[in-house]
Amino acid sequence: MREAGAEVALLDCLDPMWSDVRWPGRSRFGTGAYPKLRMEKPECLQSVPRHYSRYGLSYEAVAGALRLLQPQPDCIFITSIMTYWYPGVLTIIDLVRKAFPGTPVILGGIYASLCREHAEVHSGADLIISGPLEHPGNWKQVWELLERPVPAIPEPLPAGPALDCYPDPPFSIILGSKGCPFHCAYCASDVLNPGFLQRSFGALRTELQTEIDRGVRDFAFYDDALLIRPETWLDPLLKRFTADPGVRLHAPNAMHVRYLTPALCKLLHTAGLKTVRLGLESADFSNRADRKLSLQDWEEGLANLLAAGFKTEQIGAYILFGLPEQDGEEVVRAVRFAHRHRIRPHLAQYTPIPGSSLFEKAKSCSQYSIEEEPLLQNNSIWPCKPGGFTWQEHTYWKQFTESGNRVFPRRNPNGYDRLR
Ligand code: SF4
Numbered sequence: 001m002r003e004a005g006a007e008v009a010l011l012d013c014l015d016p017m018w019s020d021v022r023w024p025g026r027s028r029f030g031t032g033a034y035p036k037l038r039m040e041k042p043e044c045l046q047s048v049p050r051h052y053s054r055y056g057l058s059y060e061a062v063a064g065a066l067r068l069l070q071p072q073p074d075c076i077f078i079t080s081i082m083t084y085w086y087p088g089v090l091t092i093i094d095l096v097r098k099a100f101p102g103t104p105v106i107l108g109g110i111y112a113s114l115c116r117e118h119a120e121v122h123s124g125a126d127l128i129i130s131g132p133l134e135h136p137g138n139w140k141q142v143w144e145l146l147e148r149p150v151p152a153i154p155e156p157l158p159a160g161p162a163l164d165c166y167p168d169p170p171f172s173i174i175l176g177s178k179g180c181p182f183h184c185a186y187c188a189s190d191v192l193n194p195g196f197l198q199r200s201f202g203a204l205r206t207e208l209q210t211e212i213d214r215g216v217r218d219f220a221f222y223d224d225a226l227l228i229r230p231e232t233w234l235d236p237l238l239k240r241f242t243a244d245p246g247v248r249l250h251a252p253n254a255m256h257v258r259y260l261t262p263a264l265c266k267l268l269h270t271a272g273l274k275t276v277r278l279g280l281e282s283a284d285f286s287n288r289a290d291r292k293l294s295l296q297d298w299e300e301g302l303a304n305l306l307a308a309g310f311k312t313e314q315i316g317a318y319i320l321f322g323l324p325e326q327d328g329e330e331v332v333r334a335v336r337f338a339h340r341h342r343i344r345p346h347l348a349q350y351t352p353i354p355g356s357s358l359f360e361k362a363k364s365c366s367q368y369s370i371e372e373e374p375l376l377q378n379n380s381i382w383p384c385k386p387g388g389f390t391w392q393e394h395t396y397w398k399q400f401t402e403s404g405n406r407v408f409p410r411r412n413p414n415g416y417d418r419l420r
Contacts, residue, residue, distance in 0.1 A: 002162070013057040026170065044368075075103065076103055079108055081111070084378040093125060104145050108130075114188060129142070131191070163207060169216060172220075174219050177199065198228075220249075260300075278301070280298070321350060321382075335347075350382075352377050354371065
């Protein structure tokens, strides 16, 4: 939009740097909890024994910020993230409608892309955008809504995130690519960002230098496929950071273990990578939901990380939990596998994502109407796990994953302990 001549202001309802808003304490590397407000549970979640809360800035804080916005906007873009967070999106649309009656509201992002029909019925936005804004059809529709000539479509890359919209960030992000060349059945990356595009290091260098110059020290990679073709941008970027020992890097998205070569591991370590997350998903290597990883890949990748100087306590492995028809014992085996390698298992609770190839199966396995009601796609309620969410099981899995090599509870609701 800036390339097309627009001035842009950003309101991020999860930005912890609002001076007049009390935020829970920050943890290491700029991470931390969000303020939350317990809300009345929606009807469809009444049977789930958990609280229902809204996270981030309060309604009043957002309303107050909108009142101060000058000049009044010509147009308001609202993004959306998880499909089951859509009530927050609807609340924001209601707020901006009250603050700026008559101003066009355009809704995009993940919920709008994956649950378009739902958004058309419920959101109240003037225009719903599916997929990237820079897709020709989306771009044209936006300018037609604004009744302005359609400017040239900007390239999706090399322009990066508008990091300068955050005046005083405690951390920043690095995004060197869009999309992912893999097509895992449980993921909708190729629907949201078709194709796989990488930026050049030249395009990234200036924006990162700007961040370093204003004091940012923690950077998180947001790429879906960080390690693919590292010579394009990642290798030179890591070499640049090697010369800046104060910088800490974090890879909260799972890295592809197969691509952890000795040379790349060494570069990641010398560049200051502190948080390492690997995509393990399952330890049943011959019967996985994806084809990304073999046992040999795993052993070699992990050995390369350790040989490069990473400590096991820095490394975590994501394990998919709650897949349609998944056997709980498979998850137990994966957690034990991670424990045996002395790395921390993280249960990544499966979210049935509309647009992913596994969604049809998820629908047939779920006790909920997950297609009609995005709230029921919430991974916190284990929507595709037989029997759904129970506190006893929740406690069991928490203790089990955190138990490391210690003895974990012998009794559990599903009898998985017979594997011991
Ligand atoms: S799960 Fe990860 S590797 Fe698989 S398609 Fe999605 S982003 Fe790519």
